Amino acid sequence: MKRKSLMSILLVLMLVAIMATGCSSSPATSGDGKKLDKVVLQLKWLPQSQFMGYYVAMEKGYYEDEGIQIEILPGGSDIIPEQQVYNGVADVGVTWVSSLMKYQSEGWELLHVGQIFQKSAMLLVSKASSGIESPSDLVGKKVGSWFGGNEYEIFALLEANGINRNTDLELVQQDFTMNQILNGTIDAASAMTYNEYGLLLAAGLDASEINVLDMNDEGVAMLQDCLFVNSDWIKNNEDLFVRFLRASIKGWADAVADPEAAGQIVYNVDQSVSLEHQVYMAKEVAKLVVPEGFDPAQIGYIDMDAVVQTAEHSYTYGLLTSPAVISEETITSKYWEEAVK
Structure with a gap:
């Protein structure tokens, strides 16, 4: 009996090992069997319509179409996107421009690569x-x-x-x-x-x-939700990020065009607030991503005048201890330009 029990245990352990090995060695693939490259996106806050473009792109398969397996990490009061991206927990992050500038001013090699909100909320x-x-x-x-x-x-x-x-x-x-x-x-x-x-x-x-x-009407607005990456990561993943950005922009365009559907998609992800409130948020976020008179084809565009205003306010009012450095090492539109071709 003891010998049979020992053999049974060994067989179970062998099967578990084989299954674990098989799981770890199998790359993610698309429906047609093509290998997918993984991208981890870190949000600034909990799943809500503030981030609806990414969830719409995921739901509609836009990331997979670009050969990407997307993982979206929720944020929270104890999660700092800049730290998550800098430490390699995530590949791409969402944060406010002023916050990103603060970390950049402290020597963190993070790069601003896309601007989703064109107005302050x-x-x-x-x-x-x-x-x-x-x-x-x-x-x-x-x-x-x-x-x-x-x-x-x-x-x-x-x-x-x-x-x-x-x-x-x-x-x-x-x-x-x-x-x-x-x-x-x-x-x-x-x-x-x-x-x-x-x-x-x-x-x-x-x-x-x-x-x-x-704040927009009062002339003191500062830019909020932007996309950023680790400067070292992007050097080896330029094509991957362009594909990610292209899929994200497509998701944002759909979300802005149909915020009710976008709100429903986000609600299905996390029912932390009512469907009615998610839809309300989606409609209001759409006005920030594509303000009145803004071309939807420009979603993700970085308005340098608004960046400079954010930098000036951040320094003048104490967030930054020295003026922000605005250069190709801290901000660039080249990936956005490639994504919207």
């Missing part, structure tokens, strides 16, 4: 009853910020209007709900057009009951 919102209709009305008020790098457009707004952020108002740590503005514990709150503003509407406020200070 940052707002300061308040109840109409607060009387905050212009930046000057913020004086003496409690203003919410998430901080952690999200505060610099607010700093720019205040500075541009001669408001001292240390003495003229009170900046308050804001949570990731809109309860503080709803219950009146703060007077104005940070909000993204595609998320928190919609939460106020969902909470029962009418648009006429919400005052909005839009």
Whole structure:
């Protein structure tokens, strides 16, 4: 009995080893048997319509069409995309341009290679009853910020209007709900057009009951969601990245053209919020990727004037300790130009 039991155990171990070896040695293949090159994409936040273009491209097989097996890693409050890409956990990352500039200024060899959001989504919102209709009305008020790098457009707004952020108002740590503005514990709150503003509407406020200070209208906008890579990785993977970017742009074009379908695709990935809110986000994100008057064929285009403005604000208002270096070593459009040919 002991000999039979030992033999059985050995046979099981052999089978497990054979199966493990077979799994590890088999490369991913497409439906027609062609080998796929793997690309790992690190998001800035949890799966939501903010990133809908990548999920649409994955769902519709655009990455596979380009010979790519895509893996999309969700972000979170404890995940820093720059670290993930720099350390090789991911090949491509999504982050805000100002954040990327900070890491670049500290010597991290990361390269800005595509710009998905052409406008800032940052707002300061308040109840109409607060009387905050212009930046000057913020004086003496409690203003919410998430901080952690999200505060610099607010700093720019205040500075541009001669408001001292240390003495003229009170900046308050804001949570990731809109309860503080709803219950009146703060007077104005940070909000993204595609998320928190919609939460106020969902909470029962009418648009006429919400005052909005839009960073784009106030002339202090800073660029947000961009694509970046490790400078060493891209040297050996230029063609692979161009294929990734081409598939991503195609996914973004479809998402912008049909945000309701895109919202459904994202909802199917992660049902952390309602389908209604994912669709709301998708519609608002579409306005950032293809703003009014922007050519959809230019999705991913890097507007250098907007980059320079972001760099200037980042330095002036304390995110950067020295002016950002804008050169071919930190930012390039050459892969985008190749992808959209």
